[in-house]
Amino acid sequence: MASPRPVPLQWELQIMSTAPTTGPHAAVSGLQWGDEGKGKVVDLLTRRYDYIVRYNGGANAGHSVVIGDQRYALHLIPSGILHEGKINVIGNGVVVDPAQLISEMDTLAQRGIDIGDNLRLSTRAHLVLPYHKLQDALMEAAVSASRGEHKAIGTTGRGIGPAYADKMHRSTGLRAGDLLDPERFADKLKHVVALKNAMLGATADLAGAEFEPIDADELTEAYLGYGEVLASHICDTQHLLHTGMADGKKLLFEGANGCMLDIDHGTYPYVTSSNCGAVGIYAGSGVPGGTVGRTVGIMKAYTTRVGAGPFATELDDEVGQRIRDRGNEYGTTTGRPRRCGWLDLAVVKYTAAVNGVTELSLMLLDVLAGFDTLKVCVGYELDGKAVEGFPSSSVEYERVTPVYEQVPGFADEVTDCEDYDHLPGAAKQYVELIEQHVGLPVSIVSVGPARNQTMIREAHAPVSA
Ligand code: IMP
Numbered sequence: 001m002a003s004p005r006p007v008p009l010q011w012e013l014q015i016m017s018t019a020p021t022t023g024p025h026a027a028v029s030g031l032q033w034g035d036e037g038k039g040k041v042v043d044l045l046t047r048r049y050d051y052i053v054r055y056n057g058g059a060n061a062g063h064s065v066v067i068g069d070q071r072y073a074l075h076l077i078p079s080g081i082l083h084e085g086k087i088n089v090i091g092n093g094v095v096v097d098p099a100q101l102i103s104e105m106d107t108l109a110q111r112g113i114d115i116g117d118n119l120r121l122s123t124r125a126h127l128v129l130p131y132h133k134l135q136d137a138l139m140e141a142a143v144s145a146s147r148g149e150h151k152a153i154g155t156t157g158r159g160i161g162p163a164y165a166d167k168m169h170r171s172t173g174l175r176a177g178d179l180l181d182p183e184r185f186a187d188k189l190k191h192v193v194a195l196k197n198a199m200l201g202a203t204a205d206l207a208g209a210e211f212e213p214i215d216a217d218e219l220t221e222a223y224l225g226y227g228e229v230l231a232s233h234i235c236d237t238q239h240l241l242h243t244g245m246a247d248g249k250k251l252l253f254e255g256a257n258g259c260m261l262d263i264d265h266g267t268y269p270y271v272t273s274s275n276c277g278a279v280g281i282y283a284g285s286g287v288p289g290g291t292v293g294r295t296v297g298i299m300k301a302y303t304t305r306v307g308a309g310p311f312a313t314e315l316d317d318e319v320g321q322r323i324r325d326r327g328n329e330y331g332t333t334t335g336r337p338r339r340c341g342w343l344d345l346a347v348v349k350y351t352a353a354v355n356g357v358t359e360l361s362l363m364l365l366d367v368l369a370g371f372d373t374l375k376v377c378v379g380y381e382l383d384g385k386a387v388e389g390f391p392s393s394s395v396e397y398e399r400v401t402p403v404y405e406q407v408p409g410f411a412d413e414v415t416d417c418e419d420y421d422h423l424p425g426a427a428k429q430y431v432e433l434i435e436q437h438v439g440l441p442v443s444i445v446s447v448g449p450a451r452n453q454t455m456i457r458e459a460h461a462p463v464s465a
Contacts, residue, residue, distance in 0.1 A: 023293025025049075025251040027278050028361075030258035031351040033305040034276075035331070035338065036298040037363035037446060039063030042079040042254045044444070044454060045296070049252035051087045051244055052080025053237075055284030056274040057256030058095040058128055058163065060156040062332025066449040070111070073332050076101050078254050081113060087244070089237045092124035093274065093284020094256075095163040096176060098226035100128075121230060122237040123177030126167045129223070131196040131214055132159030138200060141207035153270055154307030156333050164273040172196075176234050179227030186220045193219060238286030245287070253281045253292065259351035260305075267394050270309025278355040297357035297440070299348050301365045301430070304329050304338040310398040313341035313377045327367040344377040344402065345437045350390035352438055361444035362431060366453075371409035374430065377402040378437055407433060415448045420455045 026045065030036040043065045046052055059075040065082060066072075072082060076096060080086040090096060105115045136159045140152040155161065166172040172192045178185045193216035204211035241251060259277040260266045266276070274280060282289050302323055305311045314320065320340040323329065329338040352360070368374060380387040380400035391397040410424040417423055423431075423445075431442050445455040 023291060025245075025253070025287075025292050026294040026296065027253040027255065027281055027292045028296050028298060029255040029278050029351075029355045029357065030276065031260075031297040031299045031348050031355070031357070031360075032258050032303055032344075033260045033311075034061070034256075034258035035304055035306070035329075036258060036300050037361075038255060038298045039065045039074065039079045040363070040446060040449065040451075040454075041296060041298055041361050041444060042252065043067075043082060044451065044456075045252055046080045046083045046086060048250065049080070049086070050249035051089055051241060051251045052078040053089040053091055053241065053251055053253050053285050054078050054256060055091040055093045055253055056276055056280040057272060058158060058160050059097050059100045060158045060160045060272060060333060061256035063254075063256075064332055064449070067451065071449075072108070072111075075104060075333060077104050077108070077119065080252070080254075081108060081115070081119065084114070086118060087240075088119050089241065089285070090119075090121045090125055091237055091285035092122040093280060094122070095126045095128050095160060095167070095274075096121065097128035097158065098176075098179075098223065098230060102226060102229050116232075119233050120235050120237050120240060121176050121233045123175065123180075123234055124236075124238070125176045126163055127174045127176060127179075127223070128159045128163040129174070130159075130219065131193070131200060132162040132166070133157060134200055134211075134214075135159065135162040135196070135203070138203040138207050138209060138211070141209055142203050145207050150308060152308060154309075155272075156307075156331075158333070161273040166192075176230070179223065180231060180234060182224050182227070185224065185227070189220050189223070190216045241285060241287055245291075251287070251291070253278075253285065255280070259355055260347060262354075265351075265354050267309050267397060270307065270394060277351065278357075292356075294359070295355060295357045296359055296361050296444070297348070297352050297355065298361045298363060299343075299434075300327075300363050301343060301368050302327070303341045303344045303347065305341075306331050306334070306336055306338050310394055311339055311341060312346075312380065312397070312400055312402045313344045313375075314339055315341045319371075323367060327364055342375045342377060342402075342404070343434075345434065346377055346379050346387075346390065346402075348434070349438050352440055357440060359443040360434065360438065360440050361446070362434065362442050363446045365427060365430070365445055366413065366415045366447040368430070369410055369413050369427075374407050374409045375404040376407060376430075376433060376437075378405050379403045405433070415453060417447055418452065418455065420445060420457055423455075 078088040197213040257276040323340040408426045410426040
């Protein structure tokens with residue numbers, strides 16, 4: 001009798017990866033370096049789900065949603081807050097700056113959005129404190145001073161890395177649930193502030209920067225004040241989600257940042273400090289692996305990146321500037337101009353595979369109208385040889401040469417197009433090229449920020465969750 005084969009053959013792998021998944025829950029994941037337009041897709045899908053869950057990142061993310069003539073910029077609150085009757089969960093994997101959260105809640109309330117039981121914050125979510133933001137800025141300055149500006153990460157300055165580092169240090173981490181026990185919170189914060197003042201003072205010396213020590217009492221008072229405002233929202237969200245699932249409720253996970261910024265699978269060290277992709281859902285919310293059946297991968301029709309780090313298809317010329325201007329590519333969180341480049345399908349294919357994406361949502365196709373020809377990167381070469389897989393080292397990635405396919409552009413504006421069949425032929429060809437190279441269907445095509453500037457190709461969504 002022949003012995004069993006331990007490794008599946010290629011065709012078996014293909015069948016396994018295209019087998020329909022049936023889980024009732026879904027996820028939205030950004031497949032590039034963030035800012036892909038996830039907020040809009042979450043908003044479109046929300047009506048089918050009961051709980052909208054953030055599981056990673058913090059106020060470094062910026063999700064904009066346009067409803068009618070109103071634009072909402074959300075950083076910490078899930079986009080589902082704009083819909084009535086949905087429960088919006090900030091899971092344990094998020095790092096929360098309570099001052100930012102309260103300001104977002106106030107802004108939404110002033111615009112007539114109800115904030116009550118529909119917003120829940122995990123007791124286990126770690127807090128961002130002002131010393132995290134200081135540490136973020138001083139570390140960047142110290143690295144720039146000693147190794148040159150290009151070695152700094154180019155963070156958003158929101159204290160994200162230092163807050164996650166304290167979570168891992170444990171003895172210096174503070175969680176939202178700690179705000180509910182003022183005495184214990186005050187006691188721990190006093191010790192942490194003493195430590196931080198010593199560390200930050202030394203880092204400031206290296207950076208050649210001024211440093212004013214933090215006053216533990218003032219900080220404690222401010223944070224306990226935030227705790228009072230947030231108390232009614234803080235709960236065990238893991239239990240909430242499990243109870244919801246047992247009651248037949250459907251969950252939609254809203255990824256923040258983008259998979260190329262994932263701490264493990266992105267272009268390390270030029271990444272953020274969490275698992276941004278679908279891999280982060282389980283750790284960041286406490287639901288069991290396999291919960292998600294439908295994963296919508298969000299991609300722009302071109303590529304952008306903010307901050308430092310390699311970017312193979314970057315256009316540092318008038319073509320890049322044209323994309324930046326037409327796409328209004330300036331950060332929602334920091335206002336920084338985004339770096340722009342041609343669509344990189346080597347990136348999308350890689351992130352779609354890592355995240356188990358089941359369908360693609362193509363955003364900002366309208367930005368590419370008016371080009372005679374378009375270039376799409378379909379792979380890389382390194383030292384004259386085709387690169388297999390995706391380089392795991394940024395140093396190696398920096399050296400790759402993109403292999404481009406040149407395709408015809410489309411002259412006509414497409415912002416008013418409501419039916420996929422009415423898109424110019426070259427625009428449809430562009431969509432099909434993506435499907436062919438990534439091996440996944442494009443089920444949503446977006447041609448503008450408004451809800452009605454979206455073509456949903458129902459028949460192309462393999463999973464109907
Ligand atoms: P941090 O998350 O602030 O530590 O920044 C680390 C890197 O991730 C920097 O290059 C940021 O510009 C980038 N980054 C973090 N969040 C986002 C996002 O939501 N969109 C785009 N870039 C982001």
